[in-house]
Amino acid sequence: MNSPDSCWLDTGPHWTGGRTPLPARTGIAVLGAGVMGSTLAYWLGRAGQQPLVLERNPSPAMGSSGRNAGRMIQGGNAQHALAVEKFGHAEALAIYRATLVNRDLMREVTAREGLDAARVPTAKLDLADSEDEALELKRTAEALRADGIDAEWLDLPEAREVFGATLPDTVLGGLHRPDQDAVHSVAYVRGIAAAAQRHGARFSFGVTVTSVERAPGDDGWLVTTDAGQVVAEQVVVALNAWTPRVIPELAPFITPVRGQLVQTAPVPFRIPQWGLDRGLVYGGQTPDGSLLIGGLRNTVPGRDEGIEVPPGSNTPAFDQPLADRLAAVLPALVPEAAGVPVTRAWSGVMAFTPDRCPLVGARPGTEGLWVMAAFNGHGMPYSQVVPQQLAERILGGRGDGIPAAFDPARFLGAGAP
Ligand SMILES: Cc1cc2nc3c(=O)[nH]c(=O)nc-3n(C[C@H](O)[C@H](O)[C@H](O)COP(=O)(O)OP(=O)(O)OC[C@H]3O[C@@H](n4cnc5c(N)ncnc54)[C@H](O)[C@@H]3O)c2cc1C
Structure with missing residues (x-):
């Protein structure tokens, strides 16, 4: 489709x-x-x-x-503690610092050029629902702080406060990183x-x-x-x-990978950018307050990674069952969003390296x-x-x-x- x-x-x-x-x-x-x-x-x-x-x-x-989802989440693809193991400390820090420089440059350029990108200040909350992931995120909070970067692990009650909406009891807590941005892409x-x-x-x-x-x-x-x-x-x-x-x-x-997003009608509360299950499902909020949910590629092995983008097309085929599964994530994670209608869903192509x-x-x-x-x-x-x-x-x-x-x-x- x-x-x-x-x-x-x-x-x-x-x-x-x-x-x-x-x-x-x-x-x-x-x-x-x-x-x-x-x-x-x-x-x-x-x-x-x-x-x-x-x-x-x-x-x-x-x-x-x-x-895309318009999220400018600082740091590389891997959580900082894992990036340090993978690339060594100096290189992991160089990757993270590049995104901090980016944050400042983006704010400077949008102001200097009078560019109305509908920038919304936000935070990032990486949620853990397993002990393993919680440990990984706690280690990342420590590694970031050791490098002078603002980050903290929050247990569930504090994470709920930052999230601004109810999180289910299955969530153990989250890695909180303030001072992020979202834009109208x-x-x-x-x-x-x-x-x-x-x-x-x-x-x-x-x-x-x-x-x-x-x-x-x-x-x-x-x-x-x-x-x-x-x-x-x-x-x-x-x-x-x-x-x-x-x-x-x-x-x-370079492996072409399909990404999909679903969008709800605007909600009367704001939540930070979030990720769950090591970012395999993630979300954010548009400047007008509607919620975005994306990811779940792991649920369809082989269907999203290596997907074809037909010549002359801007995106791979759209998958309605995947959109339905993404929509189902939201009320479970944010009960306040139960009953809020999904108004739109779309796909796009990403390019992954080994x-x-x-x-x-x-x-x-x-x-x-x-x-x-x-x-x-x-x-x-x-x-x-x-x-x-x-x-x-x-x-x-x-x-x-x-x-x-x-x-x-x-x-x-x-x-x-
Ligand atoms: C669903 C989804 C959600 C995402 N969410 C986020 C997010 O929240 N935050 C984030 O950081 N990233 C996100 N991304 C990834 C992000 O969108 C990409 O990393 C980024 O847009 C890449 O920019 P680009 O300029 O390299 O690619 P593109 O924007 O794809 O630009 C490539 C351009 O090349 C043109 N082109 C292709 N072939 C030719 C040709 N032969 N001749 C001339 N022109 C050609 C295309 O038309 C296109 O305009 C998401 C991606 C998807 C799909």
């Missing part, structure tokens, strides 16, 4: 930014106008460049970025894209990129599209799960070809810092705010063709 549009796509500002005809040559071409490509264009524009953004859809944010991305254009970026919508190869004579990169070809000195591939279509050697390391870290940096062994993709269902908390730092690298700077764990060389080695 085709997915309905998200609430963001339905209510977001319309912005198409015109259709720059393809020039024969350009300095920097950015492929994809999701949150990553649009924000990169913004930072390149602010640095005095005129990047050319090529996007298949008629507007920004029609892929994953306009179909489409307003955020289209606002950034419009700001990028004001700073000099050029957008060409309705253009599908089919390949990127070395230009004849080793003169930059030949970008072939259904609207013609352009030679770019540098190319950044920000195509989420579609990235392997232009960098095929990344196919073994180690759940994004792919950001130079394609190894080549000059001027960059990748910024595969955010493992968690791109928003990197949506300023990663494009800003990558812009710096593209322009010859260090860009060392991008965690080393994100380097594509970890999969491709140094000898890519």
Whole structure:
């Protein structure tokens, strides 16, 4: 079944930014106008460049970025204590710190550009309903505090207070992290894209990129599209799960994964962003007060991971039984929401890597070809810092705010063709 549009796509500002005809040559071409490509264009524009953004859809944010839950949850994909075990302390901290820098940058950029992204201050409450998970979250609270990051474990009575609604007795407590943000995803991305254009970026919508190869004579990169070809000195591939279509050697390391969300009518109370069962079911609240519930991919093994996104489509097929199961989670977790109608549900595609870290940096062994993709269902908390730092690298700077764990060389080695 085709997915309905998200609430963001339905209510977001319309912005198409015109259709720059393809020039024969350009300095920097950015492929994809999701949150990553649009924000990169913004930072390149602010640095005095005129990047050319090529996007298949008629507007920004029609892929994953306009179909997410709008949550900017700090930290990487793994809880901090587990990230320390997996990557070592320095790298785990670099990942977490990047998202804190992101929080500040996002607030600064939205204010500076007068961008109405309907930002809502919120908190994150990771709930545990097993002793194992509670232990993991308590360890994370300690590890974060040891690193000077505001976090605490709350037993059930305190967790209920922070949650602002009744939690069932099966919940043991939760990891509480204040000072988070949620935004209207489409307003955020289209606002950034419009700001990028004001700073000099050029957008060409309705253009599908089919390949990127070395230009004849080793003169930059030949970008072939259904609207013609352009030679770019540098190319950044920000195509989420579609990235392997232009960098095929990344196919073994990028798994397309379906995500689905259901949305209720607005409720008269506010709850923080929450996660349960190690984030496999999660939720949040839109600025207008409706509740969002997503996840449960673990209940349909093999049906969501590795799913096909048909060519020309923005999202995998929508699964009504999964939407029904998501809707059933809510009254059990938040009794106050019992009887509140579900008004909408939709799907989107995420791109997962084997180690759940994004792919950001130079394609190894080549000059001027960059990748910024595969955010493992968690791109928003990197949506300023990663494009800003990558812009710096593209322009010859260090860009060392991008965690080393994100380097594509970890999969491709140094000898890519
Ligand atoms: C249901 C769901 C809920 C989520 N919730 C959250 C959340 O709450 N918080 C969070 O941090 N993350 C969340 N995510 C993940 C988040 O949406 C992504 O990490 C983020 O949007 C990735 O941005 P992007 O720019 O890389 O990808 P996209 O937004 O998908 O952008 C890629 C762009 O490339 C374009 N494109 C593709 N192929 C071509 C081509 N050949 N030529 C030209 N253009 C092309 C697409 O049209 C698209 O616009 C969620 C995802 C889903 C699906």
